[in-house]
Amino acid sequence: MAAIYIYWISTALLSLLYLASACMYATKGDWVRQALADLGYPRYLVPILTIVKVLGVVAIVLRFSAGLSDLAYAGMFYHLLLSGLAHLGVRKPSSALPAAVGLALLAASFLTQNAAREIPSPYMLSAML
Template structure:
């Protein structure tokens, strides 16, 4: 039961983080372009990242396909990791805080997804733990 709550709370917070970020990309397009330029990234990434963030949340919440959901988790992992490292690389560690929080939420969501979902992911950590306790 705790795993179910952990999954849904962490997934909801992670989804809100990503959807709020996508909304900021739309509402503050010029500011976001400048922020990405300050990190050394091209401005054309703004619309791409906006769409990808929304699709990643949709893939995880809808779980139309387990492999697609796991791919969305992987994409989020790399995005959050690279985002945090980019902020640290330009000596702005405060900007890495949302990425660090996102990584914690992502790990919690991914690790507990099999406890809350009907169709298990073969890649989730919780499945390996469950099978270890059964054997």
């Protein structure tokens, strides 16, 4: 029962983090483009990341299929990992904090998903819970 609560709370907080980020990308596009340029990324990533962040949340929360949900988890994992490392690479460790929090929420959500979802993920062993 605790795993179900952990899943929904961590998934809700992770979704909130990603949707807030997508909203910031949409409303403060120039600032985000400059921040990405400072990290060494091209400016054209802003609209792509905005759409992908929203679609990732939709795939995990609505879970049309377990495979698509797991793909969204993988995408978020790599995005958060690379985001945190990019901030650390330019010596801005405080800016990497949201990525670290996101990674913790992502791990909690992924590891407890089979306890809360009807269709289990084939990549998560239910015996681990």
